[in-house]
Amino acid sequence: MSKSILDPEVVEDVIARGSRLNVADTANWGKMSATEMLAHCNLAHQSILKAPPAEKSGGWKKWIAKIIFLHVMKEFPKGARGAERFDMKGKVDVALFEEEKSKFVHIIGKYSRLDHKLAGYHPRFGALNHREWGIFVWRHVDHHLRQFGL
Template identity: 50%
Template sequence: MAKSIYKYGAVDALIRRVQRLSPDQIPYWGSMNATEMLHHCNLANEAILNAPKSSKKPTFKQRILKLTFFHIKKDFPKGARAAKRFDVKGQIDQVAFDTEKTKYFELVEKFKNLNKKLQGGHPVFGSLNHYYWGRFVWKHLDHHLKQFGV
């Protein structure tokens, strides 16, 4: 069965993993430190939670990428580049770790208690429905937690 942020226990499992994260943890790959990673995830989750419904039709390329990412690939690709607005390398001080960690907890908890269906657009995959957003969020957060070994 596909993993999703909406599955029972998924949010609690992500929170437990982040509780094991420390500000000085070295990533297995990538260039972000732990504070930057949390900030990056927080920015992405805020954008997803607040995205307006997309009316754009996906391109053929977006449909192929969506099929591959959600139905063929098991994990989020390690070399994937973030959209420019989510690239936070060097933009947040490591002393903000506890603040970013608390915000992370608050934002992922919102996925447990949504009062709407997510329907926003994604720059790579085009319009995603609630089901695909649940899978995307889980894969994205899992990817970054694996990046730091938690």
């Protein structure tokens, strides 16, 4: 079974890995700096945590993409493009690294203390339930930590 950010042990592991990130670390792939990556994750995860329940399913193409991503693939592919609104390249001052890192730890920690079920709409996969969001979030954050060798 896939790892999930909804597992408190996974949250602890993600926070420990993220805590080892340094401002001077460079990505093994992609173009974001460590500060930009943290800001990207923070923005995306804040959005996920406060998303209202999906009002539509997304259709069969999104359903197939969701099945492939959640049940066939084992990790986020390198070079996967996210939504434009989460693109932080060139938009974050490197001086904000410690602030973004602190936010990252705080936001990731929220997944182990949720007072509601995640049920928002994903632009590529359509409606995701709580369990599916847990897997997606784990894969997203793991992808970016691996991007920086963590």
